[in-house]
Amino acid sequence: MQPTFQIDASDGSARAGVLHCAHGDVRTPAFVPLASNASVRGLQPAEVAGLGYDMVLGNTFHLFITPGEDYVREMGGLHEFMGWDGPIITDSGGFQVFSMGHGSVADEIKGRRDGRKSMIHDISEDGVRFGSYLDGSERFMGPETSMEVQAALGSDVALAFDECTPFHADKTYTLRSMERTHRWLDRCIDWHGEHAPPGQLLYGIVQGGVYEDLRAESTAYVANAQLDGVAIGGSLGQEKEQMHEVVGWTLRGLPDERPRHLLGIGDVDDILHAVAAGIDTFDCATPTRLARHGTALVPDPGARWRLDLTKGASSRSPAPIAEGCPCPACRDHTRGYLHYLARNKELTAARLITLHNLTFMAELMRGLRAAVTAGELDAYSERVMTGDAPY
Numbered sequence: 307m308q309p310t311f312q313i314d315a316s317d318g319s320a321r322a323g324v325l326h327c328a329h330g331d332v333r334t335p336a337f338v339p340l341a342s343n344a345s346v347r348g349l350q351p352a353e354v355a356g357l358g359y360d361m362v363l364g365n366t367f368h369l370f371i372t373p374g375e376d377y378v379r380e381m382g383g384l385h386e387f388m389g390w391d392g393p394i395i396t397d398s399g400g401f402q403v404f405s406m407g408h409g410s411v412a413d414e415i416k417g418r419r420d421g422r423k424s425m426i427h428d429i430s431e432d433g434v435r436f437g438s439y440l441d442g443s444e445r446f447m448g449p450e451t452s453m454e455v456q457a458a459l460g461s462d463v464a465l466a467f468d469e470c471t472p473f474h475a476d477k478t479y480t481l482r483s484m485e486r487t488h489r490w491l492d493r494c495i496d497w498h499g500e501h502a503p504p505g506q507l508l509y510g511i512v513q514g515g516v517y518e519d520l521r522a523e524s525t526a527y528v529a530n531a532q533l534d535g536v537a538i539g540g541s542l543g544q545e546k547e548q549m550h551e552v553v554g555w556t557l558r559g560l561p562d563e564r565p566r567h568l569l570g571i572g573d574v575d576d577i578l579h580a581v582a583a584g585i586d587t588f589d590c591a592t593p594t595r596l597a598r599h600g601t602a603l604v605p606d607p608g609a610r611w612r613l614d615l616t617k618g619a620s621s622r623s624p625a626p627i628a629e630g631c632p633c634p635a636c637r638d639h640t641r642g643y644l645h646y647l648a649r650n651k652e653l654t655a656a657r658l659i660t661l662h663n664l665t666f667m668a669e670l671m672r673g674l675r676a677a678v679t680a681g682e683l684d685a686y687s688e689r690v691m692t693g694d695a696p697y
Contacts, residue, residue, distance in 0.1 A: 310507060310534050311565040311586075315679040319557075319584040322678040325361075325535075325565050327393035327462035328505030329385060332360040334565070335581045335674050337572065337667045338395060338589040343368050344378070344388040347594055348657040349664075351390040357661070358668040361393040361462075363589045366455050367402030370447065371438055375458035383460030395589070396461035397569070398511065399452050400468040401539070403434050431486065433467075449493040457503055464502070465537055466494035468511040473541040480515040487513050488527050495532055507534035509567060515541050516548060518555050525559035535565040538585075542571075550579050557584050574603075574611045574670065578687045581674050593667050597659035600648030602627045602635075603666040605693045613641075615659070620645040630697035633665035634658065669696035 313323040325332040339346050339354060342365035346354050354362065364384055369375065381387040384394055404426075427435040433448020452467035468487040471480050491510050498508045510528040514520030528536055538556050542549040553568065560566060565586045571577070572590025580588070593603060600616040605628060613620070613627065623641035631637075635644060635658040647655035673696045677686035689695040 309563070311563065313562070315681075317678045317681045317683040318582065320582050320674075320678045320683050321562075321584060321586060322675050323586070325393075325586070327361070327507065329391060329393045329462050330360065332393055332587070333675060334586040335577075335671055335678070336360060336587045337577070337671050338363050338587055339664055339667075340365070340589060340591050340594060341388065341390070341394075342591075344384060346660075346664075347598070348653070348660045351388060353661070354390075354664070355392060357664050358672065359392075359664070361395060361587075362390060364388075364394050364396045364459060364461060365399075365402065366396045366452060366459070366465075367399035367447070369396075369459060370399060370451075370455045371440060371445070375455040379458040379460075383458075385460060393462040394459075395463040395567070395587075396456045396459055396465065397589075398465040398467045399447055399455070400511070401470040401570070403436060403447055404470045429469075431489070433490075449490040450497050453494050453497040453501070457498075457501060457506065460503055461506065463507045463509060463535070464498065466491045466508065466510045466533075468513060468539060471513065471515050471540055473516065473544055475515060475541070477515070477517055477520070480513075480517060480520060484513045484515075484520055484524050487511070488524070491528070491531060499532075509533060509535040509537045509565075511537045511539040511569070512556050513540040514556075516543050516552055521552060521555040522559060525556050529559055529561055529564075533564070535567065536560055537567040537569050539569045546573075546576065549576065550583075553580060553583060553585070560584075572667075574690065575607070577670070577674075578690060581678070582683060582687065593663035594660050597663045598656045600644075600655060600659065602644075602659050603663045604628045605690070605695065605697060607691055607693055615641060615644050615655075616648045617645075627659075627662055628666070628697060631662065631665060631669075633662045635662040666696065672696075 311325050313321045315322040323334050338361050341362040425437040435446050438445050449467040456464035467490050469483045471483050510533045512524045512528050514524040542552045567587045568585045572592040602613045604613045620641040626636035677683045
């Protein structure tokens with residue numbers, strides 16, 4: 307029987323390998339674009355695959371709210387529904403339930419959300435009752451619900467339901483939340499073992515906030531569970547240095563043979579650090595969200611790898627977004643044209659810059675895979691950090 311994950315090369319703690327899924331293989335390290343509502347916004351699935359992506363991420367919470375998991379199942383499952391024939395990972399829904407749906411957990415506990423009423427009705431051992439963002443009707447999500455939704459969607463990788471605590475949750479609350487997440491993990495494993503669709507993998511999520519002892523405890527619990535992989539979630543700190551430290555605490559206790567996914571991280575320097583530390587896959591809204599607001603990713607670390615095309619500096623520029631980039635925005639158009647489109651909020655701007663940003667991320671990950679395989683990760687990372695890569 308083929309293992310779920312194979313490591314083909316390593317460079318220090320960094321790994322290059324392949325994650326084997328029911329709908330195909332994922333080359334790692336890999337960035338996973340968000341297809342939150344069954345779409346990588348603005349692009350066709352074939353275009354996303356053509357850029358070199360093996361996997362996308364579907365949002366369990368949003369698809370649960372609308373159109374509903376039963377509808378997606380009737381339409382043939384998420385792959386058939388959206389026309390993507392490669393692997394799909396679905397998040398647990400926990401982040402949205404505890405953050406997007408109502409603000410942070412701490413805000414919920416204190417009954418505030420920037421002056422707005424909390425949408426959380428009740429948090430219990432069973433799960434969470436909350437008001438739908440569509441019509442305010444009460445909905446419920448717990449471990450079994452999350453597993454049922456992800457089974458109906460038919461994703462290749464499902465994530466166990468968890469509570470995503472924010473940075474400012476105190477240690478007492480973080481501990482209680484973490485322990486409840488562990489109990490929920492056991493229920494997810496039980497449900498998945500009996501009802502999961504054939505071939506669906508299950509990842510557990512390490513929590514514990516910014517507390518080293520809690521991270522160690524959560525890592526040990528998840529590492530000892532019967533799981534196919536591990537995701538790192540929850541608050542990773544206020545600043546990059548703290549995030550790197552928290553990721554390092556978590557990785558200490560994880561088994562080498564399981565794939566490791568870092569949730570919600572997509573900045574270039576953070577990816578470089580995480581790959582070097584031993585992370586295999588990432589997901590983040592940043593590249594596509596920036597594109598919709600007119601900002602392109604460029605090999606310029608001094609500008610945090612960002613170029614705001616809506617600014618006047620690009621208004622008459624005949625240059626492409628980035629020299630050497632093979633995307634259609636750079637191949638066929640100038641910064642000046644894209645500035646005009648973005649300033650006028652033309653849909654073409656969002657689409658072209660999305661293609662560019664995902665090309666940038668795909669090139670970055672291709673370079674990282676090649677560098678790890680060649681034992682030249684440090685040299686490649688230095689090139690990225692000085693603006694000489696990924697192109």
